[in-house]
Amino acid sequence: MGHILEHLLNIKKQNGAGYLVLIDPDKQDIESASTLAELSAEANVDAILIGSSFLMSDRLDPMIQAVKQASGLPVIISPGSSNHISRYADAILFLSLISGRNPEFLIGEHVKAAPTIKRYGIEAIPTGYMLIEGGSCTSVQFISATLPIPRDKIDIAVAHAIAGELLGMKMIYLECGSGSIQSVPNEMISAVKEQ
Template sequence: MDKLNDNEKLHFSLLDPFKINSSEELKYIAKNLYNAGTDAFLIGGTLGVSKDKLDFVISLLDDYEIPKIIFPSNINLLSEKADALLFLSLLNSDDIYYVIGAQIVAAPIIKMLQMEVIPTAYVIVGHGGTAAHIGKARVIPYDNFELATAYTLAAEYLGMDFVYLEAGSGAPEPIRPEMISFIKKASSIPLIIGGGIRSVEVALKLVEAGANIIVTGNIIESDVDKAIKIIRGIKNK
């Protein structure tokens, strides 16, 4: 994350253990993403991810010297095999469990495993997908820039390191660049942007608007060449 100090734009590759069919497939995908210049592997998914599958995927990524970061959907997805954990609080959940409950249950385990944590506000926008359903999020409309800015400022004042604006995995529309530039006028907290990003053109608009980290998930599994183009586009900025 030190790269952020140099104002470098980063790309994170989200690998969902539930969607990966074989170790050969994972190795092929990981090699391509790594060679294209992705900055980290995010490992996680909302449904169907067991601790065993998580550990298995992390161990297959051992050869690549970029951070392997857990993107947890529940408290079972903790592993000392990873380099770090996005310590998420779903700020716009109606259920206190997702705001601070799961974090309290997980904290002693994280301490025991001596995991590095990255304090991150998770904020779900627009479509929201499965994450919004499970997390009981009161989603922020795609065009409500003021509300998204208020959440971002609250995250900054709470001392979070990042805000992850999530449109939902497979969202038909990603976060709007206009929302990012609006937020950036008020807050300098680094923004992670994900959900529904499928083309280099879209990714570059988000980066130009001020996104610090672009996350792609589905496109990696459905069309790795497109994912490679997105990574190269971002890294050549």
């Protein structure tokens, strides 16, 4: 087990949950990301996620370096594709979109990214990514060409999370996507956590 995953699991064990902040390189410049990183460290954030569904900018490397310097916190990439890799990250969520049926996001992007991740020596955290209905079509839904799990279908979400666990996923990431009107229902989070 890598040290970042171990760090996150220890936080979950001690506190019941972790506190991570997501910085989107397409929506923030390096200066504002650094400021957010400083504020995050002051607010006792456990780690910082950096990622985007698109990543239209070329700021990933310098942003990760600036965020690490400003915060001293672990920086974990939350990639939208196999191109979202940086040697400067502490870890990368090796996301498999287990709620969808698009093979590109179940395994295709992983095959493309794996050699670079291994060459850079980045800790990969196998993570089952579940897209949940949030009241609007989000970027991740559009880009991945997948339907989200209906927000009232808790049993379907639980079944997907169990499948992810049985496939060896170390974490499950539930999200409605940026720009969604609603967030993941608390009842769904609790039900998935209990499993």
